[in-house]
Amino acid sequence: MARLTDRLEGDAFDDVDRVCAQKFSRHAEVALANALRFRALEKRSLEDPISGAYTAQYFQDVVRNEIEKANRFGRSFALLELDLGSLDAALREAGEAGVQILLTGVAEELTRLLRAADLLAAGGAGRFYVLLAEADALGAAVLKRRALQALGASELFTRIGADARPDPQVGTAVYPRDGASLEALLRVLDERVEEERRSPVRRLGLDRMTLAEGLQTLLEEGSPERAETAAQIARFVVSEIGRRPRERGLLYAAPGTALIGAVRDGLEALRGVATRTELVVIADGERPDFPEPAVNWLSPQRIACLAPFVIQYGDGPAYALVRDAKDGAGKTRLFHTSDRSLVEHLAFRLQQELAVPSHLPATEEARA
Amino acid sequence: MSALVLIADGDQRRAQRIADACRASGLECRVTSHGAAALETALAELPAVLVAQLDLPLIDGPKLAAILRANPRTQPTRLLFVSERAEAAARKDLPGRLIAAPVDPDEVASGVRALLAERDGAEAPSEPIGGAGIVEGDLAQIPLADLLQLFHVSRETGTFEVSRELEVGRLARGQVLLRGGDVIAASVEAALGEKALYRLLAWDRGRFVFRPEAVTETATIQRPTRALLREGKRHVEECGRLAVDLPPLSAHVTLCIQRSALPNVIHPLTQEVLVVLELYSRVQDVIDHCSYPDYQVLRTLHTLIRRGMVELRRGPGPAEAPDTAAGIFAPAHAARLREWIEAVMPRGTPARDAKLLVVASDAGATRDFVRMLARLPGVAIDERFTTGSYSADDLTSLGRIAVDEDLGIELLHTPVAQRFAPLWPVAGHGALGALFLLSGPASRAVEAVRPTLEALRRLPRARTFSLLLLEKGERVVPEEVRENLSLLDQGSLFLIPLESSEKSSSLLREMLQRVLP
Numbered sequence: 001m002a003r004l005t006d007r008l009e010g011d012a013f014d015d016v017d018r019v020c021a022q023k024f025s026r027h028a029e030v031a032l033a034n035a036l037r038f039r040a041l042e043k044r045s046l047e048d049p050i051s052g053a054y055t056a057q058y059f060q061d062v063v064r065n066e067i068e069k070a071n072r073f074g075r076s077f078a079l080l081e082l083d084l085g086s087l088d089a090a091l092r093e094a095g096e097a098g099v100q101i102l103l104t105g106v107a108e109e110l111t112r113l114l115r116a117a118d119l120l121a122a123g124g125a126g127r128f129y130v131l132l133a134e135a136d137a138l139g140a141a142v143l144k145r146r147a148l149q150a151l152g153a154s155e156l157f158t159r160i161g162a163d164a165r166p167d168p169q170v171g172t173a174v175y176p177r178d179g180a181s182l183e184a185l186l187r188v189l190d191e192r193v194e195e196e197r198r199s200p201v202r203r204l205g206l207d208r209m210t211l212a213e214g215l216q217t218l219l220e221e222g223s224p225e226r227a228e229t230a231a232q233i234a235r236f237v238v239s240e241i242g243r244r245p246r247e248r249g250l251l252y253a254a255p256g257t258a259l260i261g262a263v264r265d266g267l268e269a270l271r272g273v274a275t276r277t278e279l280v281v282i283a284d285g286e287r288p289d290f291p292e293p294a295v296n297w298l299s300p301q302r303i304a305c306l307a308p309f310v311i312q313y314g315d316g317p318a319y320a321l322v323r324d325a326k327d328g329a330g331k332t333r334l335f336h337t338s339d340r341s342l343v344e345h346l347a348f349r350l351q352q353e354l355a356v357p358s359h360l361p362a363t364e365e366a367r368a
Numbered sequence: 369m370s371a372l373v374l375i376a377d378g379d380q381r382r383a384q385r386i387a388d389a390c391r392a393s394g395l396e397c398r399v400t401s402h403g404a405a406a407l408e409t410a411l412a413e414l415p416a417v418l419v420a421q422l423d424l425p426l427i428d429g430p431k432l433a434a435i436l437r438a439n440p441r442t443q444p445t446r447l448l449f450v451s452e453r454a455e456a457a458a459r460k461d462l463p464g465r466l467i468a469a470p471v472d473p474d475e476v477a478s479g480v481r482a483l484l485a486e487r488d489g490a491e492a493p494s495e496p497i498g499g500a501g502i503v504e505g506d507l508a509q510i511p512l513a514d515l516l517q518l519f520h521v522s523r524e525t526g527t528f529e530v531s532r533e534l535e536v537g538r539l540a541r542g543q544v545l546l547r548g549g550d551v552i553a554a555s556v557e558a559a560l561g562e563k564a565l566y567r568l569l570a571w572d573r574g575r576f577v578f579r580p581e582a583v584t585e586t587a588t589i590q591r592p593t594r595a596l597l598r599e600g601k602r603h604v605e606e607c608g609r610l611a612v613d614l615p616p617l618s619a620h621v622t623l624c625i626q627r628s629a630l631p632n633v634i635h636p637l638t639q640e641v642l643v644v645l646e647l648y649s650r651v652q653d654v655i656d657h658c659s660y661p662d663y664q665v666l667r668t669l670h671t672l673i674r675r676g677m678v679e680l681r682r683g684p685g686p687a688e689a690p691d692t693a694a695g696i697f698a699p700a701h702a703a704r705l706r707e708w709i710e711a712v713m714p715r716g717t718p719a720r721d722a723k724l725l726v727v728a729s730d731a732g733a734t735r736d737f738v739r740m741l742a743r744l745p746g747v748a749i750d751e752r753f754t755t756g757s758y759s760a761d762d763l764t765s766l767g768r769i770a771v772d773e774d775l776g777i778e779l780l781h782t783p784v785a786q787r788f789a790p791l792w793p794v795a796g797h798g799a800l801g802a803l804f805l806l807s808g809p810a811s812r813a814v815e816a817v818r819p820t821l822e823a824l825r826r827l828p829r830a831r832t833f834s835l836l837l838l839e840k841g842e843r844v845v846p847e848e849v850r851e852n853l854s855l856l857d858q859g860s861l862f863l864i865p866l867e868s869s870e871k872s873s874s875l876l877r878e879m880l881q882r883v884l885p
Contacts, residue, residue, distance in 0.1 A: 020405075020426060023404070023408070024404065225761070229763070232762060232763045233791065236764075242720060243712075243798055244797070245712075245713060246712055246713070274717060316797045319791075319794045336791070338789075338792075338793050338794065339790075
């Protein structure tokens with residue numbers, strides 16, 4: 001509707017004006033109707049009819065474009081795959097309409113967590129994909145935790161019987177670290193989802209344990225090693241942060257008396273390096289005297305019962321080491337892993353349980 | 369067909385007089401009495417010239433002009449304003465000529481003719497010659513990229529022939545084939561495909577002729593036309609920006625390091641340039657004989673020159689390869705390594721040594737390797753390895769090789785036992801590569817390192833090198849090596865006879881040079 005008032009010259013509208021307005025409105029009506037029809041048509045071809053998210057085809061086109069952009073400007077982005085697993089039991093219990101409500105609800109839950117620049121797409125068979133523009137591994141991991149938390153608490157899941165309830169798994173991949181093409185990234189996503197299913201977190205039931213119980217359980221899986229081996233590894237892992245300071249990540253170390261010397265040596269190698277990894281050390285004594293990099297030095301009082309550990313998670317490979325608290329130079333029990341989902345679980349459980357502060361934003365900042 | 373003139377004037381009698389004067393010059397005219405009708409007609413019929421009354425009813429002349437200018441379809445329409453107010457003659461803000469009262473229709477018609485002549489001068493390509501649809505013109509007036517874009521939008525099929533005088537009496541000719549508006553093939557002299565197209569897009573002078581005709585040739589260019597034009601524009605712009613740095617076409621270039629000193633993983637473009645460099649030395653010849661676009665070849669040559677791998681001579685004649693045999697590493701090696709390290713370091717952060725993993729099939733291999741390494745200049749071995757007090761499970765520095773005064777390679781002894789598997793990706797992340805030391809029967813040695821080798825190979829940009837250490841009198845069984853070649857990349861396998869210290873040092877030196885990026 002167009003409303004014409006107050007002719008510019010101040011006179012009343014005359015016949016010429018009316019003819020003109022009629023002609024204009026007829027054209028405008030046709031143009032508007034065509035535009036709306038076109039938009040609806042376009043949207044329908046881009047939207048998954050069940051969940052309302054974008055289609056996998058559109059997602060793939062966008063990711064291909066994103067690869068070109070990221071390539072040109074030297075940036076990264078992350079992809080996330082949420083797999084609800086088999087929906088057969090849910091289908092039997094809730095029927096087709098119930099599963100449709102579930103899928104629409106999952107899409108809505110995920111959309112709530114995304115930024116305007118992110119894109120959600122439905123991959124069919126209970127799978128969803130998210131493109132996280134300019135995000136890195138840590139940003140993707142943060143969204144993954146939030147998504148699983150939101151879905152776990154959502155009525156969408158809790159109202160379905162425990163036996164029929166979907167078992168969502170999330171895999172993440174980062175361009176270009178995990179693959180330089182769409183196909184490679186999708187393959188990594190599928191592998192990561194499978195890794196999540198086979199993860200020790202599930203096998204050992206770590207997600208139902210406290211951090212202290214979890215570390216103890218892991219130690220039982222470990223093997224006897226020289227005390228020096230654990231110290232060498234701890235020193236190496238900490239000092240390696242200085243070799244690639246542009247990578248963003250988290251490093252948590254609770255060295256106890258057994259690994260404190262090694263961790264201090266490792267930190268010394270970082271002196272003066274402006275790293276993007278957040279360093280958190282939970283130990284007695286004084287923090288290193290250098291201003292850069294900043295080390296968040298926390299009292300061990302808050303985690304008195306924990307075994308000594310070093311956990312590193314971020315853009316590079318994930319790694320965690322736990323050893324028993326026994327001092328001395330003899331044999332010690334050591335567990336270590338590069339299983340991404342296990343390390344991620346430990347890092348985020350530490351943050352959550354001990355309220356270890358993190359100042360890192362969920363997405364990657366513009367690279368210097 | 370004559371050009372259309374649209375006359376928009378609230379004074380209908382004056383409008384008719386102007387129209388009569390224009391028609392008398394053979395021009396086709398439309399007359400409207402207010403701005404809205406003029407706009408509608410302009411959008412529908414795309415007039416060559418609009419004669420608009422300054423105080424046109426509904427939408428005045430300047431506003432109408434602004435609307436038409438904003439629309440790409442009506443942007444080329446030339447404008448002429450008329451006004452019954454004599455004082456309007458002083459206005460300087462109009463996007464066209466103004467004829468103020470008294471308005472003489474003949475003067476207006478003459479003004480219209482002048483505008484049409486001006487337009488025809490600027491739009492030479494639209495002037496048909498010889499036959500229907502043939503377009504020709506000067507590239508100095510309209511660049512090839514603009515023409516291709518225009519013809520892409522209108523989905524033309526036909527052949528563009530372009531020519532340019534390179535020097536007196538020597539004409540370069542090129543051809544671009546369009547099918548349905550898409551560029552499907554291009555050639556200029558010996559260059560074909562995208563390379564030819566990008567070269568033609570850089571021509572800023574010359575003649576062109578477009579002939580609409582069926583194109584039956586097989587497409588040699590697959591990339592979408594818009595992407596081609598974007599890329600071509602980038603090449604032209606970057607070539608212009610880097611003109612001072614890029615090697616001149618008449619200069620000569622020569623590879624000044626030994627081929628064995630080249631890294632074993634090279635971008636295909638660089639690889640091709642290096643091969644062509646063996647045959648040609650003039651920059652123009654190197655460009656002509658590479659299949660990649662001219663700009664990319666020039667950039668590669670520029671990088672190779674900057675890294676000290678290629679020498680540039682502005683005068684004629686190939687340069688002799690300089691002797692780079694002094695020390696383990698030449699300055700060019702150090703420059704490459706520094707560049708590689710600095711790529712991952714924030715600006716202003718001191719460069720840290722690069723890391724090279726050393727993975728041994730057994731303790732004897734480590735011992736022999738350390739002994740050989742210690743003979744090379746600039747090598748410092750960690751005490752526990754000189755005294756033999758190390759353990760196979762150690763994850764620690766084995767030593768350091770100086771590359772220049774303050775940059776070096778740290779050798780990281782990496783345990784090979786399966787229980788250290790979680791460490792391998794962390795150790796290999798961001799490493800220059802991994803060096804596998806194999807001693808004893810090859811199959812047994814390979815089996816010992818196989819899990820580590822496979823894990824490290826899976827890392828992005830992984831590079832592995834293998835040293836098969838041969839005891840005195842020991843000979844390699846060809847079948848055994850062949851069996852393991854799928855695992856040990858043939859290009860990075862070194863057979864080192866321990867009995868000859870001179871030969872082993874020379875091979876080790878060569879291997880270390882190849883480890884550098």
